[in-house]
Amino acid sequence: xxxxxxxxxxxxxxxxxxFDTYTVPxxxxxxxxxxxxxxxxxxxxxxxxxxxxxxAVCGSCAMHINGKYRLACNTLIETLLKDGNGTVTIQPxxxxxxxxxLVVNMDNFFKHYEAIKPYxxxxxxxxxxxxxxxxxxxxxxxxxPKDRKKIDGAIDCILCGACxxxxxxxxxxxxxxxxxxxxxxxxxxxDSRDAANQxxxxxxxxxxxxxxxxxxxxxxxxxxxxxxxxxxxxxxKMKLVWQKFKGLFGG
Amino acid sequence: xxxxxxxxxxxxxxxxxxxxxASVLIVSKLHPIRSHSGAAQGGVNAPLANNxxxxxxxxxxxxxxxxxxxxxxxxxxxxxxxxxSAPEIIYELExxxxxxxxxxxxxxxxxxxxxxxxxxxxYGADKTGLYMLHxxxxxxxxxxxxIISDFFVTALIVEGDTCxxxxxxxxxxxRLETIVGHSVVVATGGAGRIYGKSSNALxxxxxxxxxxxxxxxxxxxxxxxxxxxxxxxYKHILMTEGCRGExxxxxxxxxxxxxxxxxxxxxxxxxxxxxxxxxATEIERDRxxxxxxxSGYVHLDMRHLGAAKVMERLPGVRDICLEFLGLDIxxxxxxxxxxxxxxxxxxxxxxxxxxxxxxxxxxxECACVSVHGANRLGGNSLLETxxxxxxxxxxxxxxxxxxxxxxxxxxxxxxNISRFYESHFKKIANSQGNEKHYALKKExxxxxxxxxxxxxxxxxxxxxxxxxxxxxxxxxxxxxPQSGLKFNYDILxxxxxxxxxxxxxxxxxxxxxxxxxxxxxxxxxxxxRNDKDFLKHTLVSYKSKGQADVKYKxxxxxxxxxxxxxx
Numbered sequence: 001x002x003x004x005x006x007x008x009x010x011x012x013x014x015x016x017x018x019f020d021t022y023t024v025p026x027x028x029x030x031x032x033x034x035x036x037x038x039x040x041x042x043x044x045x046x047x048x049x050x051x052x053x054x055x056a057v058c059g060s061c062a063m064h065i066n067g068k069y070r071l072a073c074n075t076l077i078e079t080l081l082k083d084g085n086g087t088v089t090i091q092p093x094x095x096x097x098x099x100x101x102l103v104v105n106m107d108n109f110f111k112h113y114e115a116i117k118p119y120x121x122x123x124x125x126x127x128x129x130x131x132x133x134x135x136x137x138x139x140x141x142x143x144x145p146k147d148r149k150k151i152d153g154a155i156d157c158i159l160c161g162a163c164x165x166x167x168x169x170x171x172x173x174x175x176x177x178x179x180x181x182x183x184x185x186x187x188x189x190x191d192s193r194d195a196a197n198q199x200x201x202x203x204x205x206x207x208x209x210x211x212x213x214x215x216x217x218x219x220x221x222x223x224x225x226x227x228x229x230x231x232x233x234x235x236x237k238m239k240l241v242w243q244k245f246k247g248l249f250g251g
Numbered sequence: 252x253x254x255x256x257x258x259x260x261x262x263x264x265x266x267x268x269x270x271x272x273a274s275v276l277i278v279s280k281l282h283p284i285r286s287h288s289g290a291a292q293g294g295v296n297a298p299l300a301n302n303x304x305x306x307x308x309x310x311x312x313x314x315x316x317x318x319x320x321x322x323x324x325x326x327x328x329x330x331x332x333x334x335x336s337a338p339e340i341i342y343e344l345e346x347x348x349x350x351x352x353x354x355x356x357x358x359x360x361x362x363x364x365x366x367x368x369x370x371x372x373x374y375g376a377d378k379t380g381l382y383m384l385h386x387x388x389x390x391x392x393x394x395x396x397x398i399i400s401d402f403f404v405t406a407l408i409v410e411g412d413t414c415x416x417x418x419x420x421x422x423x424x425x426r427l428e429t430i431v432g433h434s435v436v437v438a439t440g441g442a443g444r445i446y447g448k449s450s451n452a453l454x455x456x457x458x459x460x461x462x463x464x465x466x467x468x469x470x471x472x473x474x475x476x477x478x479x480x481x482x483x484x485y486k487h488i489l490m491t492e493g494c495r496g497e498x499x500x501x502x503x504x505x506x507x508x509x510x511x512x513x514x515x516x517x518x519x520x521x522x523x524x525x526x527x528x529x530x531a532t533e534i535e536r537d538r539x540x541x542x543x544x545x546s547g548y549v550h551l552d553m554r555h556l557g558a559a560k561v562m563e564r565l566p567g568v569r570d571i572c573l574e575f576l577g578l579d580i581x582x583x584x585x586x587x588x589x590x591x592x593x594x595x596x597x598x599x600x601x602x603x604x605x606x607x608x609x610x611x612x613x614x615x616e617c618a619c620v621s622v623h624g625a626n627r628l629g630g631n632s633l634l635e636t637x638x639x640x641x642x643x644x645x646x647x648x649x650x651x652x653x654x655x656x657x658x659x660x661x662x663x664x665x666x667n668i669s670r671f672y673e674s675h676f677k678k679i680a681n682s683q684g685n686e687k688h689y690a691l692k693k694e695x696x697x698x699x700x701x702x703x704x705x706x707x708x709x710x711x712x713x714x715x716x717x718x719x720x721x722x723x724x725x726x727x728x729x730x731x732p733q734s735g736l737k738f739n740y741d742i743l744x745x746x747x748x749x750x751x752x753x754x755x756x757x758x759x760x761x762x763x764x765x766x767x768x769x770x771x772x773x774x775x776x777x778x779x780r781n782d783k784d785f786l787k788h789t790l791v792s793y794k795s796k797g798q799a800d801v802k803y804k805x806x807x808x809x810x811x812x813x814x815x816x817x818x
Contacts (some may be wrong), residue, residue, distance in 0.1 A: 041689035048738040053452040058285040100738040119389035122346030142357035
């Protein structure tokens with residue numbers, strides 16, 4: 001027998017947060033998301049939760065499930081409970097205000113993402129050619145496979161927020177950019193087509209960015225896509241230090 | 252102007268509209284990054300001739316493959332527009348940062364795909380849609396285009412024959428809102444979830460198509476539903492055509508590469524309609540395996556590709572099989588079966604996304620231009636979203652720019668819509684019925700899966716039509732959903748069910764009346780293509796009472812005369 005213990009809260013009514021328990025008939029291969037959908041279909045007062053692709057690519061359903069931030073859609077219940085016996089406890093992503101039950105307000109998460117200029121800033125030769133955005137390029141920018149390889153991984157981020165929810169620093173410092181934003185900054189920094197390395201380091205090389213990270217590595221542990229935001233943060237720190245060092249000696 | 256939907260077509264439309272001076276707002280029930288475009292895996296077609304085996308590829312050759320793939324039902328002017336714009340729109344996306352995989356000399360890599368004469372599918376590993384979606388979203392952030400997510404559109408505001416905006420539920424505030432816009436682009440994706448066994452996101456509920464359909468825009472060619480050959484068993488998640496493009500085999504239980512019998516020259520890379528029918532036939536004739544849920548499947552075998560190639564080109568599908576089935580495609584074949592994947596039909600538009608309602612445009616999977624005709628080639632849908640997203644964004648912006656009386660807002664109508672919806676929601680909330688929306692949806696899904704699938708016949712389709720009519724009636728006896736409008740998914744499912752049923756009716760009616768087999772529409776009782784009577788588009792128009800109205804319109808044929816389709 002599988003029990004779902006689900007966080008319930010609506011800041012608009014005056015009731016305190018609580019957990020409601022639902023019994024779900026388990027079958028082999030059932031995911032946590034399928035359990036939540038069963039609850040939604042079969043219980044009159046059911047929790048709200050976000051979902052869409054059910055295939056671990058849209059990033060809607062990151063939540064705290066049995067002690068870990070992960071996606072509900074690709075978490076098989078049998079990986080949490082032997083033969084589905086026991087309790088699945090679900091809470092919303094942390095560090096973000098709850099709209100209702102498991103649905104959180106991700107504005108702050110995306111505000112930090114936007115703060116690092118999350119778009120390719122191409123080489124000045126092109127930008128300064130006076131071509132407006134409307135002009136159509138005639139060929140691709142050449143990028144050799146060895147250069148393209150440098151952004152492997154970072155480009156696979158689905159912005160689900162599992163890393164952000166798991167990061168204690170993000171919890172105590174709402175201004176901290178967060179692992180997702182710094183990983184995105186590294187993605188562009190490492191792209192051979194991007195020409196704004198200096199600017200990117202400036203955007204993240206401060207007390208709201210790189211130097212707020214305490215190297216706790218939760219982000220690396222929880223990432224449902226097996227990415228390494230912590231590694232990206234270390235790499236960016238090294239780049240920044242090297243840049244300062246070069247500056248000191250006029251290099 | 253307003254764009255409904257934040258997938259590839261919607262974002263591309265918004266970017267183009269803003270670049271042409273329109274003040275544009277994106278409205279979506281999901282954050283754009285959550286859109287199903289991001290689940291596209293295999294790639295996007297463009298005749299760039301980057302692959303050594305594609306030296307003499309061209310827009311004309313791409314157009315011919317597309318028209319032949321469509322079983323000659325695509326409008327050839329629209330296809331020409333799409334294939335001739337393909338290179339520039341892909342280069343533009345690359346300049347915006349899209350991380351395509353690369354050839355040894357650093358150009359965009361291209362892989363072979365089904366029904367294509369050349370390797371012309373540009374890809375980023377097997378996550379092309381994700382990379383494209385993120386790239387376009389990044390450009391939307393750069394351009395500071397405003398977005399309202401968590402907004403569930405329930406109706407378009409139309410006065411006379413002109414659209415003035417929309418009404419819907421602001422899920423955050425938990426209340427009904429109307430948003431005025433002098434033009435609206437619908438870019439809400441496909442209708443996959445009228446089926447149960449679908450590769451589509453659970454949120455692809457046909458509502459966007461229904462919004463336009465309900466205000467008078469006909470749905471075109473809805474009977475053409477694409478079944479993708481390779482969805483994994485149980486979960487029906489897609490394994491990209493790129494698996495076969497990279498050399499994967501389809502094998503039955505007798506260890507036979509059965510495509511030899513059905514498409515000897517193209518083998519596994521025949522178009523999707525043909526490969527899906529072949530798999531279904533193998534399963535029917537007891538040459539498939541049987542799954543735990545009683546369904547049949549065959550094997551997609553990639554073991555001979557080797558670990559290095561799988562890890563480089565197909566890491567995403569490997570993860571899908573590991574996570575959802577617990578098997579590693581490097582060591583074991585994947586159990587697959589055809590699953591509903593794509594809606595070739597949609598809101599009837601011209602090459603600029605224009606519908607029959609003034610100020611209303613549509614682009615992407617919810618629209619039917621038509622470039623896919625009776626069967627879409629893999630890699631052409633992502634291309635369609637960019638090309639026709641851009642064109643509809645431009646057309647909608649020009650329409651707004653040319654309106655003299657920008658201040659005209661049909662206040663009466665907006666007030667009426669609001670009042671109608673207030674009372675509508677009250678009615679739902681006080682409903683005394685005992686039908687459950689999820690149960691009705693399951694019945695609809697089962698009917699579509701079993702009666703309107705790969706192989707069809709008059710009797711099954713009549714039964715399906717009867718089922719749809721029963722569900723329409725039972726819909727009026729739904730019990731009340733959960734109260735409140737704030738992130739109330741119960742009420743959304745309730746409202747979406749009406750769209751599911753109405754759009755399903757258009758699919759069934761089109762299929763019943765098309766007494767021939769063409770592309771994905773395969774009638775056992777009419778097994779051949781009949782150009783004399785059916786080389787024409789189906790147009791289904793909504794009626795608030797009784798059965799929808801079915802009409803036809805001619806196909807635009809230019810360079811390529813219909814011929815027998817062999818692969």
